[in-house]
Amino acid sequence: MLAIITGDIVNSGLYPAGDWMPRLKEVLNRAGNQPKTWDIYRGDEFQLKTTKDRALELALQLKSTLKTIRDLDVRIAIGLGDESFAGNKITESNGSAYRNSGRLFAELKSGRQSLAIRSPWADKDQTMNLMLRMALSFMDEWSTVSAETVAWNLLHPESSQQEMASHFSIRQSAVSQRLKRARTDLVLELLEFYRTFYKE
Template sequence: MEVVIAGDIIGSKRNNPDDYLSVIEPILKTHCKEGMYQIYRGDSFQGWIHNPELALYVCLQIKAALKVKDTLDVRIAIGLGNINLIDENIALSTGSALTRSGELLDSLKEKDQNLMVKSGHSLDLYMNTALKMALLSLDNWTANGAAVIHQIMKKPHMTQEELGLQLGIKQATASRRLDRAHWKETQELHLLFQQYYKDVQDATTH
């Protein structure tokens, strides 16, 4: 089962395009299948995730990277399904993963939820409820909190001491910021998504 993410930058009109394009493109390039992402209308994007189980991790990494600047945020829809690749071009391709991510993204504003999944399976309800609860914290990351999360997601095996050095702060300060940004719980959410992905995949292949 393939996974496509589709997103809109929140606050794009109040910021220079370089402020967010330079942030999201390296993440998409790292985690999408080769060449299988696009940034369109200047502040929207989609990408075919190389390792489907990491889709939520990629979304959270994009969110943290953007929220380092406190006038930016993002809405992201995660679509699970199939992809019919046409001319090696994600923009021309079809399939339920693309359709679901696009349709869901269009509805996020009215749902008042900045991150959701859609696979067409009843398990979506459970994952989306967990995401709704998690967003009470994630949507309120401060710029400092987002910065520590962004750095540690880039290098997950980094020690807190190394994290502090990277950000020019004390280890104790880095530790407090991770706690306040609920890093431990964010990791648990990522593990929950991995289980959700496996369960949906199992349910659709049997």
């Protein structure tokens, strides 16, 4: 069982690609190598192969990283399943994970939700997608500062508030406020729930 993330940059036309492309590639490069593990195509669409357990975390890293730029966001479909053919490029590979991700992504483009999941278990997806919709009610509204806070937190899960304060050159009390405003505790609880919920 693996995960395929298919996504695009929402409002990419507001900025030159040079403003957001390095941030997108920074997250993708941490997940593996281009073009076997990930690739960018049609300008602002991307696909990424990862493990089932890491899929939502990477999706939220992408979202928080891109939302550090005002008015940018990502639309992401996570497909869980298998890989029946592994090509030299991710865009040439195939399997149920790819189909689940691609079809769900097409549906997201015509709807309002910016993040959803499709797996072989429809009943689980119903629960998880409801939780994602509720989480998106605040994640879609992250300010650039809140997004920056969450992105840093996801990359440095073991770090203390003091380390975070040093990184951003702010007081520890300000870090605490930032974490609360971004609802970081709920983001981390959602990730933990996801990891246990889709255990086979």
